[in-house]
Amino acid sequence: MEDELGRKPIEVVAAVIRDDDGNILIAKRPQDKHQGGKWEFPGGKVEAGESRRAALSRELFEELGIDVGHSARLISVYHEYENKSIYLDVYEITQWSGTATGKEGQPVQWIRPASLNDFEFPEANKPIIEAAILPKFIKILKPVVTAESFEAQALASLASGQSFLMHNFEDTELTHEQLSWLLDTAASRNVEVILQSPPPLVRHDFNLHLSADELLKTQVKPQAKRVSATCYSPGELFKAQRLGLDFIFIGPVLMNSVVNVQQALGWPSFQSLVGRVNIPVYAIGGLSDKDLELSREYGAQGIASTSIAD
Numbered sequence: 001m002e003d004e005l006g007r008k009p010i011e012v013v014a015a016v017i018r019d020d021d022g023n024i025l026i027a028k029r030p031q032d033k034h035q036g037g038k039w040e041f042p043g044g045k046v047e048a049g050e051s052r053r054a055a056l057s058r059e060l061f062e063e064l065g066i067d068v069g070h071s072a073r074l075i076s077v078y079h080e081y082e083n084k085s086i087y088l089d090v091y092e093i094t095q096w097s098g099t100a101t102g103k104e105g106q107p108v109q110w111i112r113p114a115s116l117n118d119f120e121f122p123e124a125n126k127p128i129i130e131a132a133i134l135p136k137f138i139k140i141l142k143p144v145v146t147a148e149s150f151e152a153q154a155l156a157s158l159a160s161g162q163s164f165l166m167h168n169f170e171d172t173e174l175t176h177e178q179l180s181w182l183l184d185t186a187a188s189r190n191v192e193v194i195l196q197s198p199p200p201l202v203r204h205d206f207n208l209h210l211s212a213d214e215l216l217k218t219q220v221k222p223q224a225k226r227v228s229a230t231c232y233s234p235g236e237l238f239k240a241q242r243l244g245l246d247f248i249f250i251g252p253v254l255m256n257s258v259v260n261v262q263q264a265l266g267w268p269s270f271q272s273l274v275g276r277v278n279i280p281v282y283a284i285g286g287l288s289d290k291d292l293e294l295s296r297e298y299g300a301q302g303i304a305s306t307s308i309a310d
């Protein structure tokens with residue numbers, strides 16, 4: 001991959017390090033370096049002949065004095081700065097030995113994921129921050145059958161133990177009061193709700209998901225807390241990126257879709273689609289929580305499915 005001037009991007013690895021309480025480690029870049037004075041996820045340049053994971057272990061030992069245990073891919077980002085372009089491969093680390101300290105004199109801090117937006121990071125980090133905040137699983141709920149049973153079903157799903165739930169109310173006539181009640185109840189339980197095809201609402205504090213058809217018809221990013229979409233082709237991916245969507249679903253990965261008569265992509269095609277955009281991606285289609293590790297090696301942030309164990 002080359003940038004507009006034919007230069008090869010600099011290969012960089014970085015780590016989202018999470019402790020047992022879910023806090024994330026950030027470090028301040030030295031003033032005299034590229035993007036100096038901004039906060040970063042620790043890491044650095046991959047050396048010639050070095051694998052990315054070896055580079056990650058070396059950089060985290062040099063910069064923080066820790067030995068990396070297990071690492072899972074989180075997201076890869078290609079970004080063109082004015083004077084250089086970088087390819088940033090980011091890993092999530094939850095197991096390490098040693099105590100992380102700023103070995104090169106750089107300030108380090110453990111912060112809550114939700115506070116990441118309060119710090120100034122380099123421009124390339126936007127999707128990385130979103131990826132660090134978003135969960136591994138999005139539980140897609142089976143359609144609500146009747147408006148009468150809505151409240152009971154909603155309460156059961158809110159108790160499912162997942163932090164992100166996706167509801168499709170397309171065929172159910174719900175009132176604004178019912179939807180408002182759902183959003184308030186979810187918020188009070190720290191659950192984020194993603195709505196597909198909601199009726200026009202006065203409030204915008206929910207996440208909105210667009211089908212691929214709706215995505216193609218959309219010209220401006222709709223008003224909502226976050227907006228996501230289902231994508232199958234490169235054209236849909238580029239549209240999602242152009243609109244500035246916050247994350248996307250790519251699929252169906254393993255199972256043909258009966259709804260859109262789409263052939264299952266398989267993991268290699270999934271991976272090449274993920275590599276074309278800088279947006280957190282969830283794999284969908286015939287997957288369950290058991291596919292998480294594999295999906296992440298192919299570039300997914302996580303899995304969206306009805307088969308997520310509660």
Ligand SMILES: Nc1nc2c([nH]c(=O)n2[C@H]2C[C@H](O)[C@@H](COP(=O)(O)OP(=O)(O)OP(=O)(O)O)O2)c(=O)[nH]1
Nearest residue numbers: 012014033034035040041042043044045086122124
């Ligand atoms: N480590 C890290 N680098 C980032 C992030 N975001 C971002 O744009 N970068 C850019 C800044 C630099 O151009 C490049 C990484 O370089 P680096 O300065 O960390 O490299 P390094 O540790 O190998 O240090 P050096 O050999 O250049 O002294 O990637 C990030 O979150 N972490």
Ligand SMILES: [Mg+2]
Nearest residue numbers: 042043044045
């Ligand atoms: Mg570095």
